[in-house]
Amino acid sequence: MIYLDNAATTYPKPPQLLRAFTEYLNFYGANPGRSGHTMSLETAKQVYKTREAVSELFGAKSPEDVIFTQNCTHSINLVLKGLLKWGDHVIISDLEHNSILRPIHKLWLQNGVQYSVAEVVEGDYDATVENFQKCIRPNTKLIACTHGSNVFGIKLPIAQLAKLAHQNGALLLADCAQTAGVEDIDVLKMGIDFLAAPGHKSLYGPTGTGVLVIGNEDVTLDTLTEGGTGSNSLNYEQPDFLPDQLESGTVNTAGIIALEAGIADIKRKGIANICAQELLLAQTLYDAMAAMPQVKLYTKRPTEHYHLPVLSFTLGGEHSEETAKRLSEHGVATRGGFHCSPLAHKKMGTTETGTVRVSLGMYNGIEDVRKFLTILKLLQNHMV
Amino acid sequence: MEKSIIVVKSITYAMRGQQLLNNYGISAYIERNTGAASKYGCGYSVRVKTSEANRAAEILTSYGIRVVDILPVGGGKS
Numbered sequence: 001m002i003y004l005d006n007a008a009t010t011y012p013k014p015p016q017l018l019r020a021f022t023e024y025l026n027f028y029g030a031n032p033g034r035s036g037h038t039m040s041l042e043t044a045k046q047v048y049k050t051r052e053a054v055s056e057l058f059g060a061k062s063p064e065d066v067i068f069t070q071n072c073t074h075s076i077n078l079v080l081k082g083l084l085k086w087g088d089h090v091i092i093s094d095l096e097h098n099s100i101l102r103p104i105h106k107l108w109l110q111n112g113v114q115y116s117v118a119e120v121v122e123g124d125y126d127a128t129v130e131n132f133q134k135c136i137r138p139n140t141k142l143i144a145c146t147h148g149s150n151v152f153g154i155k156l157p158i159a160q161l162a163k164l165a166h167q168n169g170a171l172l173l174a175d176c177a178q179t180a181g182v183e184d185i186d187v188l189k190m191g192i193d194f195l196a197a198p199g200h201k202s203l204y205g206p207t208g209t210g211v212l213v214i215g216n217e218d219v220t221l222d223t224l225t226e227g228g229t230g231s232n233s234l235n236y237e238q239p240d241f242l243p244d245q246l247e248s249g250t251v252n253t254a255g256i257i258a259l260e261a262g263i264a265d266i267k268r269k270g271i272a273n274i275c276a277q278e279l280l281l282a283q284t285l286y287d288a289m290a291a292m293p294q295v296k297l298y299t300k301r302p303t304e305h306y307h308l309p310v311l312s313f314t315l316g317g318e319h320s321e322e323t324a325k326r327l328s329e330h331g332v333a334t335r336g337g338f339h340c341s342p343l344a345h346k347k348m349g350t351t352e353t354g355t356v357r358v359s360l361g362m363y364n365g366i367e368d369v370r371k372f373l374t375i376l377k378l379l380q381n382h383m384v
Numbered sequence: 385m386e387k388s389i390i391v392v393k394s395i396t397y398a399m400r401g402q403q404l405l406n407n408y409g410i411s412a413y414i415e416r417n418t419g420a421a422s423k424y425g426c427g428y429s430v431r432v433k434t435s436e437a438n439r440a441a442e443i444l445t446s447y448g449i450r451v452v453d454i455l456p457v458g459g460g461k462s
Contacts, residue, residue: 033395034426036416048399062448064396231394233426241450244394 002368005333006361007150007178007310009200009207014265017206020258028257031250033230043253050260051243057203057263058195058213059186064242067212068251072177073099075196075212078246079173080104080144082221086112088141091132093120093156094347095149098340100175104144114139117343120149122299123306125157129164140170147179151344151357152299153282153310155179162191171219177201178308181266182275187215202274202361204266205259208252214242221246269362278309278360281369285311285358288373294380298348298355312348312355315376316383320354323379327356330375334358388437389429390444391421391452398428401444408443410436420455431457 003011024046030037032044051063060066069075080103084090090107092100094117107113116135121127132143143165148155162172171193176185180195181202187195193216199209226238227248239245266274282302289295294316302309315323324336337354338345345351358372392398398414405412413431421429432440434456441451 033428036418036428041414044395045399048396051396063400064394229394231427232424235425239393241393241397243396 002332002371004358004360004364004368004372005335006364007201007339007357007359008335009198010202010204010361010363012363013204013206014262016261016265017204017258020261021254024254024257028253032253034228034250046257046260047251047253050256050263053260053263053267054211054213057185057267058180058197059188060213060215061188061217065214065217067214067243067246068256069210069212070208070252071200071210072175072196072198073210075210076100076144076173076175077103078212078221078224079194079196080107080142081224082246083171083219084111084113084141087114087139089114089116089137089139090142090144091116091118091135091140092143093118093128093132093145093343095120095146095152095154095156095344096341097146097150097175097177098342099177100144100146101343119347120154120156122152122154123303125160125306129157129160132161132164136164136168136170140165140168142171142173144173144175146175146177147183147185148308148310149341149344150178150310151339151341151355152312152348153178153302153308154299155183155306155308158192159190162193165193166191171216178310181263182271182278182308184271187213191215193219199255199259199262202266203259204262204362206255206262209255209259212246217242223248225249266362274362275304275309278362278364279304279307281360281364281366282307282309282311284366284369285373289313289376292377292380294383295376298350309360311358312350313358314350314353314355315380317353318383320350320356323356326379327375330378332372332375386434387431387457388434389415389417389421389431389455389457390437390441391417391424391427391429391455392444393427393450393452395428397444397449398430400447401430401449404443404447404449405430405432405440408440410440410443412440419457421453424452427452429455
Protein backbone atom coordinates (compact mmCIF):
# COMPACT_ATOMS: atom_id res chain seq x y z
CA MET A 1 0.00 0.00 0.00
CA ILE A 2 1.10 3.55 -0.71
CA TYR A 3 -0.16 5.51 2.26
CA LEU A 4 -0.90 9.14 1.39
CA ASP A 5 -3.58 9.86 4.00
CA ASN A 6 -1.34 11.24 6.73
CA ALA A 7 -3.54 14.29 7.32
CA ALA A 8 -6.22 11.91 8.64
CA THR A 9 -3.72 10.05 10.78
CA THR A 10 -0.11 9.17 10.19
CA TYR A 11 0.89 5.66 9.20
CA PRO A 12 3.02 3.81 9.90
CA LYS A 13 4.00 4.79 13.42
CA PRO A 14 7.58 4.64 14.65
CA PRO A 15 8.51 1.12 15.82
CA GLN A 16 9.27 2.56 19.26
CA LEU A 17 5.51 2.72 19.87
CA LEU A 18 5.33 -1.05 19.96
CA ARG A 19 7.91 -1.07 22.73
CA ALA A 20 6.04 1.68 24.57
CA PHE A 21 2.77 -0.27 24.48
CA THR A 22 4.57 -3.41 25.64
CA GLU A 23 6.16 -1.51 28.52
CA TYR A 24 2.76 -0.10 29.45
CA LEU A 25 1.29 -3.60 29.61
CA ASN A 26 4.22 -5.02 31.51
CA PHE A 27 5.23 -2.24 33.88
CA TYR A 28 2.86 0.74 33.86
CA GLY A 29 -0.57 -0.79 34.25
CA ALA A 30 -1.47 1.12 37.42
CA ASN A 31 -3.54 4.29 37.63
CA PRO A 32 -1.23 7.33 37.53
CA GLY A 33 -1.81 10.04 40.12
CA ARG A 34 -4.28 8.10 42.19
CA SER A 35 -2.34 5.79 44.49
CA GLY A 36 0.91 5.73 46.40
CA HIS A 37 2.29 2.31 45.51
CA THR A 38 5.36 1.93 43.39
CA MET A 39 3.69 1.04 40.11
CA SER A 40 1.26 3.96 40.36
CA LEU A 41 4.15 6.37 40.95
CA GLU A 42 6.19 4.83 38.13
CA THR A 43 3.22 5.14 35.79
CA ALA A 44 2.70 8.75 36.86
CA LYS A 45 6.36 9.36 36.07
CA GLN A 46 5.84 8.11 32.52
CA VAL A 47 2.80 10.35 32.07
CA TYR A 48 4.81 13.27 33.39
CA LYS A 49 7.62 12.45 30.95
CA THR A 50 5.18 12.89 28.07
CA ARG A 51 3.85 16.10 29.61
CA GLU A 52 7.41 17.41 29.73
CA ALA A 53 8.08 16.36 26.14
CA VAL A 54 4.97 18.17 24.88
CA SER A 55 5.76 21.23 26.98
CA GLU A 56 9.28 21.39 25.58
CA LEU A 57 8.14 20.78 22.00
CA PHE A 58 5.70 23.68 22.05
CA GLY A 59 7.65 26.05 24.32
CA ALA A 60 5.13 26.05 27.17
CA LYS A 61 6.07 27.75 30.41
CA SER A 62 5.77 24.54 32.42
CA PRO A 63 4.52 20.94 32.09
CA GLU A 64 1.38 21.79 34.09
CA ASP A 65 0.22 23.81 31.11
CA VAL A 66 -0.14 20.65 29.05
CA ILE A 67 -3.59 19.07 29.25
CA PHE A 68 -4.10 15.57 27.89
CA THR A 69 -7.27 15.15 25.88
CA GLN A 70 -8.88 12.55 23.62
CA ASN A 71 -8.01 14.38 20.41
CA CYS A 72 -7.62 17.83 18.87
CA THR A 73 -11.39 18.37 18.65
CA HIS A 74 -11.69 17.72 22.38
CA SER A 75 -8.95 20.29 23.05
CA ILE A 76 -10.72 22.87 20.88
CA ASN A 77 -14.04 22.27 22.63
CA LEU A 78 -12.39 22.76 26.02
CA VAL A 79 -11.34 26.25 24.98
CA LEU A 80 -14.42 27.35 23.08
CA LYS A 81 -16.92 26.14 25.66
CA GLY A 82 -14.74 27.03 28.61
CA LEU A 83 -14.12 30.58 27.47
CA LEU A 84 -16.99 31.96 25.43
CA LYS A 85 -20.04 33.50 27.05
CA TRP A 86 -23.27 35.06 25.82
CA GLY A 87 -22.54 38.14 23.68
CA ASP A 88 -18.92 37.26 22.92
CA HIS A 89 -17.68 37.42 19.33
CA VAL A 90 -15.26 35.04 17.65
CA ILE A 91 -13.43 35.25 14.34
CA ILE A 92 -12.68 32.07 12.42
CA SER A 93 -11.20 31.58 8.95
CA ASP A 94 -12.81 30.32 5.77
CA LEU A 95 -10.61 27.22 5.93
CA GLU A 96 -11.85 25.84 9.24
CA HIS A 97 -12.42 22.20 9.97
CA ASN A 98 -15.70 21.24 11.64
CA SER A 99 -13.75 20.86 14.88
CA ILE A 100 -13.90 24.65 15.17
CA LEU A 101 -16.90 25.46 13.00
CA ARG A 102 -19.42 23.12 14.60
CA PRO A 103 -18.88 24.01 18.28
CA ILE A 104 -18.88 27.70 17.41
CA HIS A 105 -21.99 27.34 15.28
CA LYS A 106 -23.70 25.57 18.18
CA LEU A 107 -22.62 28.31 20.56
CA TRP A 108 -24.15 30.77 18.11
CA LEU A 109 -27.41 28.83 17.91
CA GLN A 110 -27.83 28.14 21.60
CA ASN A 111 -25.61 30.43 23.64
CA GLY A 112 -25.69 33.85 21.97
CA VAL A 113 -22.09 33.75 20.78
CA GLN A 114 -21.51 35.62 17.53
CA TYR A 115 -18.97 34.72 14.89
CA SER A 116 -17.46 36.09 11.69
CA VAL A 117 -15.60 34.25 8.96
CA ALA A 118 -12.45 35.93 7.64
CA GLU A 119 -11.10 35.19 4.18
CA VAL A 120 -7.64 33.66 3.96
CA VAL A 121 -5.55 34.86 1.01
CA GLU A 122 -3.19 32.14 -0.14
CA GLY A 123 0.39 33.36 -0.22
CA ASP A 124 -0.33 36.78 1.29
CA TYR A 125 -0.19 36.88 5.07
CA ASP A 126 -0.67 40.64 5.29
CA ALA A 127 -3.88 40.45 3.27
CA THR A 128 -5.11 37.60 5.46
CA VAL A 129 -4.42 39.55 8.64
CA GLU A 130 -6.16 42.58 7.14
CA ASN A 131 -9.25 40.45 6.51
CA PHE A 132 -9.26 39.30 10.13
CA GLN A 133 -8.76 42.90 11.22
CA LYS A 134 -11.92 43.91 9.31
CA CYS A 135 -13.91 41.40 11.37
CA ILE A 136 -12.80 42.76 14.76
CA ARG A 137 -15.63 44.11 16.91
CA PRO A 138 -15.60 45.67 20.38
CA ASN A 139 -16.84 42.34 21.81
CA THR A 140 -14.34 40.13 19.96
CA LYS A 141 -13.07 37.68 22.57
CA LEU A 142 -11.23 35.18 20.45
CA ILE A 143 -9.63 34.42 17.12
CA ALA A 144 -9.97 30.68 16.63
CA CYS A 145 -8.36 29.33 13.52
CA THR A 146 -6.44 26.57 11.91
CA HIS A 147 -2.67 26.89 11.58
CA GLY A 148 -2.94 25.16 8.22
CA SER A 149 -5.79 23.83 6.12
CA ASN A 150 -6.37 20.10 6.38
CA VAL A 151 -7.70 20.08 2.80
CA PHE A 152 -5.58 22.51 0.80
CA GLY A 153 -2.44 22.84 2.91
CA ILE A 154 -2.65 26.63 3.02
CA LYS A 155 -1.00 28.02 6.14
CA LEU A 156 -2.22 30.92 8.27
CA PRO A 157 0.05 33.51 9.93
CA ILE A 158 -0.63 32.42 13.49
CA ALA A 159 1.88 34.75 15.19
CA GLN A 160 0.54 37.76 13.30
CA LEU A 161 -3.03 36.81 14.15
CA ALA A 162 -2.09 36.39 17.82
CA LYS A 163 -0.65 39.91 17.75
CA LEU A 164 -3.82 41.23 16.15
CA ALA A 165 -5.97 39.49 18.77
CA HIS A 166 -3.93 40.88 21.66
CA GLN A 167 -3.93 44.40 20.24
CA ASN A 168 -7.70 44.22 20.36
CA GLY A 169 -8.04 42.67 23.81
CA ALA A 170 -8.81 39.21 22.44
CA LEU A 171 -7.14 35.80 22.66
CA LEU A 172 -5.93 33.30 20.08
CA LEU A 173 -6.72 29.61 19.78
CA ALA A 174 -4.60 27.79 17.18
CA ASP A 175 -5.85 24.51 15.75
CA CYS A 176 -2.52 22.84 15.03
CA ALA A 177 -4.01 19.55 13.83
CA GLN A 178 -1.91 19.62 10.67
CA THR A 179 1.13 21.56 11.85
CA ALA A 180 2.10 20.05 15.21
CA GLY A 181 5.18 17.99 14.45
CA VAL A 182 5.92 19.47 11.02
CA GLU A 183 6.24 23.15 11.95
CA ASP A 184 8.28 24.78 14.67
CA ILE A 185 5.71 26.09 17.13
CA ASP A 186 6.48 28.04 20.29
CA VAL A 187 3.39 29.17 22.14
CA LEU A 188 5.15 31.84 24.17
CA LYS A 189 7.19 33.32 21.32
CA MET A 190 4.26 33.21 18.91
CA GLY A 191 1.75 34.54 21.44
CA ILE A 192 -0.56 31.53 21.15
CA ASP A 193 -2.92 31.56 24.11
CA PHE A 194 -4.27 28.07 23.45
CA LEU A 195 -2.79 25.40 21.21
CA ALA A 196 -4.85 22.36 20.28
CA ALA A 197 -3.16 19.36 18.68
CA PRO A 198 -3.83 15.70 18.04
CA GLY A 199 -1.34 13.13 19.23
CA HIS A 200 -1.97 10.74 16.37
CA LYS A 201 -1.03 12.86 13.38
CA SER A 202 2.42 14.37 12.95
CA LEU A 203 3.38 13.75 16.58
CA TYR A 204 3.21 10.05 15.61
CA GLY A 205 1.35 8.92 18.71
CA PRO A 206 -1.65 6.60 18.73
CA THR A 207 -5.28 7.59 18.15
CA GLY A 208 -7.16 8.63 21.28
CA THR A 209 -4.51 11.13 22.27
CA GLY A 210 -4.59 14.91 22.04
CA VAL A 211 -3.19 17.90 23.88
CA LEU A 212 -4.26 21.36 24.85
CA VAL A 213 -1.31 23.61 25.63
CA ILE A 214 -2.10 26.71 27.65
CA GLY A 215 0.15 29.54 26.54
CA ASN A 216 -1.57 32.16 28.65
CA GLU A 217 -1.78 31.17 32.30
CA ASP A 218 -3.73 34.31 33.16
CA VAL A 219 -6.88 32.96 31.55
CA THR A 220 -9.00 30.45 33.43
CA LEU A 221 -11.22 28.18 31.38
CA ASP A 222 -14.50 26.94 32.75
CA THR A 223 -14.61 23.15 32.91
CA LEU A 224 -16.49 20.89 30.50
CA THR A 225 -16.22 17.91 32.82
CA GLU A 226 -15.68 17.64 36.52
CA GLY A 227 -14.72 14.61 38.55
CA GLY A 228 -11.88 12.71 40.09
CA THR A 229 -8.42 14.16 39.74
CA GLY A 230 -6.55 12.40 42.53
CA SER A 231 -6.10 15.76 44.24
CA ASN A 232 -8.11 17.75 46.83
CA SER A 233 -10.46 14.81 47.12
CA LEU A 234 -12.35 16.08 50.15
CA ASN A 235 -13.27 19.26 48.35
CA TYR A 236 -16.60 19.21 46.47
CA GLU A 237 -15.28 21.70 43.96
CA GLN A 238 -13.05 21.02 41.01
CA PRO A 239 -9.36 21.94 41.62
CA ASP A 240 -8.45 25.41 40.40
CA PHE A 241 -4.97 24.46 39.19
CA LEU A 242 -3.69 22.91 35.97
CA PRO A 243 -3.66 20.28 34.68
CA ASP A 244 -6.09 18.77 37.22
CA GLN A 245 -8.73 21.43 36.61
CA LEU A 246 -9.20 20.30 33.01
CA GLU A 247 -8.23 16.64 33.32
CA SER A 248 -10.95 14.78 35.19
CA GLY A 249 -10.99 11.00 35.19
CA THR A 250 -8.21 8.57 34.43
CA VAL A 251 -6.09 9.62 31.49
CA ASN A 252 -5.25 7.43 28.50
CA THR A 253 -2.05 6.10 30.04
CA ALA A 254 -1.17 3.67 27.25
CA GLY A 255 -1.70 6.31 24.58
CA ILE A 256 0.18 8.98 26.50
CA ILE A 257 3.20 6.76 27.07
CA ALA A 258 3.22 5.84 23.38
CA LEU A 259 2.83 9.49 22.42
CA GLU A 260 6.15 10.24 24.11
CA ALA A 261 7.79 7.63 21.90
CA GLY A 262 6.35 9.35 18.82
CA ILE A 263 7.53 12.78 19.93
CA ALA A 264 10.98 11.45 20.76
CA ASP A 265 11.23 10.07 17.26
CA ILE A 266 10.34 13.32 15.51
CA LYS A 267 12.74 15.21 17.77
CA ARG A 268 15.46 12.76 16.83
CA LYS A 269 14.76 13.19 13.13
CA GLY A 270 14.33 16.96 13.46
CA ILE A 271 11.16 18.84 12.60
CA ALA A 272 12.96 20.99 10.03
CA ASN A 273 14.23 17.86 8.26
CA ILE A 274 10.80 16.24 8.27
CA CYS A 275 9.20 19.39 6.95
CA ALA A 276 11.80 19.82 4.19
CA GLN A 277 11.51 16.21 3.06
CA GLU A 278 7.70 16.21 2.97
CA LEU A 279 7.60 19.54 1.17
CA LEU A 280 10.03 18.35 -1.46
CA LEU A 281 7.79 15.36 -2.14
CA ALA A 282 4.74 17.63 -2.28
CA GLN A 283 6.48 19.87 -4.80
CA THR A 284 7.48 16.87 -6.91
CA LEU A 285 3.88 15.69 -6.88
CA TYR A 286 2.56 19.12 -7.69
CA ASP A 287 4.89 19.64 -10.66
CA ALA A 288 4.00 16.30 -12.19
CA MET A 289 0.27 16.62 -11.52
CA ALA A 290 0.16 20.16 -12.89
CA ALA A 291 1.37 18.74 -16.20
CA MET A 292 -1.49 16.20 -16.39
CA PRO A 293 -4.32 17.62 -18.48
CA GLN A 294 -7.11 15.87 -16.56
CA VAL A 295 -5.85 16.86 -13.13
CA LYS A 296 -7.09 20.03 -11.52
CA LEU A 297 -5.12 21.40 -8.57
CA TYR A 298 -6.54 24.11 -6.34
CA THR A 299 -3.55 25.86 -4.87
CA LYS A 300 -0.27 27.40 -5.93
CA ARG A 301 2.92 25.33 -6.00
CA PRO A 302 3.64 24.55 -2.34
CA THR A 303 6.30 26.61 -0.60
CA GLU A 304 7.67 26.24 2.90
CA HIS A 305 6.50 29.66 3.96
CA TYR A 306 2.89 29.33 2.88
CA HIS A 307 2.02 25.65 2.60
CA LEU A 308 1.91 22.27 4.28
CA PRO A 309 2.65 19.02 2.42
CA VAL A 310 -1.03 18.53 1.62
CA LEU A 311 -2.48 18.71 -1.92
CA SER A 312 -6.05 18.50 -3.15
CA PHE A 313 -7.08 17.65 -6.69
CA THR A 314 -9.89 16.40 -8.88
CA LEU A 315 -9.60 14.23 -11.95
CA GLY A 316 -11.52 15.16 -15.08
CA GLY A 317 -14.56 16.40 -13.21
CA GLU A 318 -15.08 13.01 -11.59
CA HIS A 319 -16.42 12.91 -8.05
CA SER A 320 -13.48 12.75 -5.66
CA GLU A 321 -14.83 9.69 -3.84
CA GLU A 322 -14.84 7.80 -7.14
CA THR A 323 -11.24 8.78 -7.84
CA ALA A 324 -10.18 7.88 -4.29
CA LYS A 325 -11.92 4.53 -4.69
CA ARG A 326 -10.10 3.82 -7.96
CA LEU A 327 -6.80 4.81 -6.34
CA SER A 328 -7.56 2.46 -3.45
CA GLU A 329 -8.16 -0.37 -5.92
CA HIS A 330 -4.60 0.24 -7.08
CA GLY A 331 -3.27 0.20 -3.52
CA VAL A 332 -3.11 3.92 -2.90
CA ALA A 333 -4.63 5.37 0.29
CA THR A 334 -5.91 8.92 -0.12
CA ARG A 335 -9.06 10.63 1.08
CA GLY A 336 -11.89 11.86 -1.11
CA GLY A 337 -14.95 13.90 -0.16
CA PHE A 338 -15.14 16.99 1.96
CA HIS A 339 -12.69 16.29 4.78
CA CYS A 340 -15.02 17.69 7.48
CA SER A 341 -14.31 21.15 6.07
CA PRO A 342 -17.39 22.66 4.39
CA LEU A 343 -16.04 26.21 4.53
CA ALA A 344 -12.82 25.25 2.73
CA HIS A 345 -14.68 23.44 -0.04
CA LYS A 346 -17.11 26.33 -0.42
CA LYS A 347 -14.16 28.71 -0.74
CA MET A 348 -12.59 26.60 -3.49
CA GLY A 349 -15.85 25.83 -5.32
CA THR A 350 -15.58 22.08 -4.73
CA THR A 351 -18.81 21.40 -2.87
CA GLU A 352 -20.12 19.29 -5.77
CA THR A 353 -17.24 16.88 -6.27
CA GLY A 354 -15.13 17.31 -3.17
CA THR A 355 -11.42 16.77 -3.71
CA VAL A 356 -8.95 13.95 -3.43
CA ARG A 357 -6.47 14.81 -0.73
CA VAL A 358 -2.91 13.60 -0.88
CA SER A 359 -1.08 14.15 2.40
CA LEU A 360 2.50 13.17 3.07
CA GLY A 361 4.17 11.85 6.17
CA MET A 362 7.72 11.31 7.32
CA TYR A 363 7.74 7.71 6.15
CA ASN A 364 6.87 8.59 2.55
CA GLY A 365 9.69 8.54 0.04
CA ILE A 366 10.23 9.42 -3.58
CA GLU A 367 9.27 5.86 -4.58
CA ASP A 368 5.78 6.37 -3.15
CA VAL A 369 5.45 9.56 -5.17
CA ARG A 370 6.62 7.91 -8.39
CA LYS A 371 4.28 4.94 -7.98
CA PHE A 372 1.36 7.22 -7.17
CA LEU A 373 2.02 9.34 -10.25
CA THR A 374 2.21 6.24 -12.45
CA ILE A 375 -1.15 5.03 -11.15
CA LEU A 376 -2.70 8.48 -11.49
CA LYS A 377 -1.57 8.67 -15.12
CA LEU A 378 -3.13 5.27 -15.70
CA LEU A 379 -6.44 6.40 -14.21
CA GLN A 380 -6.30 9.59 -16.23
CA ASN A 381 -5.67 7.72 -19.49
CA HIS A 382 -8.61 5.43 -18.83
CA MET A 383 -10.86 8.49 -18.69
CA VAL A 384 -9.95 9.71 -22.20
CA MET B 385 18.05 11.81 59.88
CA GLU B 386 14.76 13.68 60.31
CA LYS B 387 12.53 13.97 57.29
CA SER B 388 9.77 16.35 56.34
CA ILE B 389 7.19 16.30 53.64
CA ILE B 390 6.26 19.23 51.50
CA VAL B 391 2.61 18.92 50.54
CA VAL B 392 1.90 20.10 46.99
CA LYS B 393 -1.28 20.41 44.99
CA SER B 394 -0.97 17.52 42.56
CA ILE B 395 1.07 14.64 41.25
CA THR B 396 2.24 16.86 38.38
CA TYR B 397 3.63 19.43 40.81
CA ALA B 398 5.22 16.63 42.82
CA MET B 399 6.94 15.27 39.72
CA ARG B 400 8.25 18.66 38.66
CA GLY B 401 9.18 19.49 42.24
CA GLN B 402 11.19 16.33 42.69
CA GLN B 403 13.10 17.01 39.49
CA LEU B 404 13.80 20.62 40.44
CA LEU B 405 15.04 19.73 43.89
CA ASN B 406 17.27 17.00 42.54
CA ASN B 407 18.73 19.57 40.14
CA TYR B 408 19.48 21.75 43.17
CA GLY B 409 21.23 18.85 44.89
CA ILE B 410 18.39 18.12 47.29
CA SER B 411 17.35 14.49 47.48
CA ALA B 412 13.59 14.38 47.12
CA TYR B 413 11.08 11.54 46.93
CA ILE B 414 7.44 11.52 46.01
CA GLU B 415 4.94 9.93 48.31
CA ARG B 416 1.23 9.81 48.85
CA ASN B 417 -0.22 12.10 51.51
CA THR B 418 -0.49 10.16 54.74
CA GLY B 419 -0.68 11.07 58.40
CA ALA B 420 -1.24 14.77 59.00
CA ALA B 421 -1.05 15.47 55.27
CA SER B 422 -4.24 13.49 54.80
CA LYS B 423 -6.19 16.51 56.05
CA TYR B 424 -5.62 18.00 52.61
CA GLY B 425 -7.38 15.08 50.97
CA CYS B 426 -5.86 12.73 48.45
CA GLY B 427 -2.67 14.08 47.02
CA TYR B 428 1.08 13.92 46.91
CA SER B 429 4.02 15.28 48.81
CA VAL B 430 7.72 15.58 48.29
CA ARG B 431 9.84 14.12 51.08
CA VAL B 432 13.15 15.80 51.93
CA LYS B 433 15.52 16.09 54.87
CA THR B 434 14.01 18.37 57.52
CA SER B 435 17.18 20.48 57.48
CA GLU B 436 16.56 21.21 53.78
CA ALA B 437 12.78 21.55 53.90
CA ASN B 438 12.57 25.34 54.06
CA ARG B 439 15.11 25.82 51.29
CA ALA B 440 13.32 23.20 49.22
CA ALA B 441 9.98 24.95 49.72
CA GLU B 442 11.51 28.25 48.65
CA ILE B 443 12.86 26.66 45.49
CA LEU B 444 9.50 25.13 44.67
CA THR B 445 7.67 28.38 45.24
CA SER B 446 10.13 30.29 43.09
CA TYR B 447 9.25 27.94 40.22
CA GLY B 448 5.53 28.47 40.61
CA ILE B 449 4.81 25.30 42.56
CA ARG B 450 2.30 26.01 45.29
CA VAL B 451 3.43 24.65 48.65
CA VAL B 452 0.42 23.67 50.71
CA ASP B 453 2.24 22.76 53.91
CA ILE B 454 5.49 21.46 55.36
CA LEU B 455 5.06 18.66 57.85
CA PRO B 456 7.47 16.48 59.80
CA VAL B 457 7.30 12.85 58.76
CA GLY B 458 4.95 11.05 61.09
CA GLY B 459 2.54 13.96 61.41
CA GLY B 460 2.34 17.00 63.64
CA LYS B 461 2.30 20.70 62.98
CA SER B 462 4.78 22.51 60.80
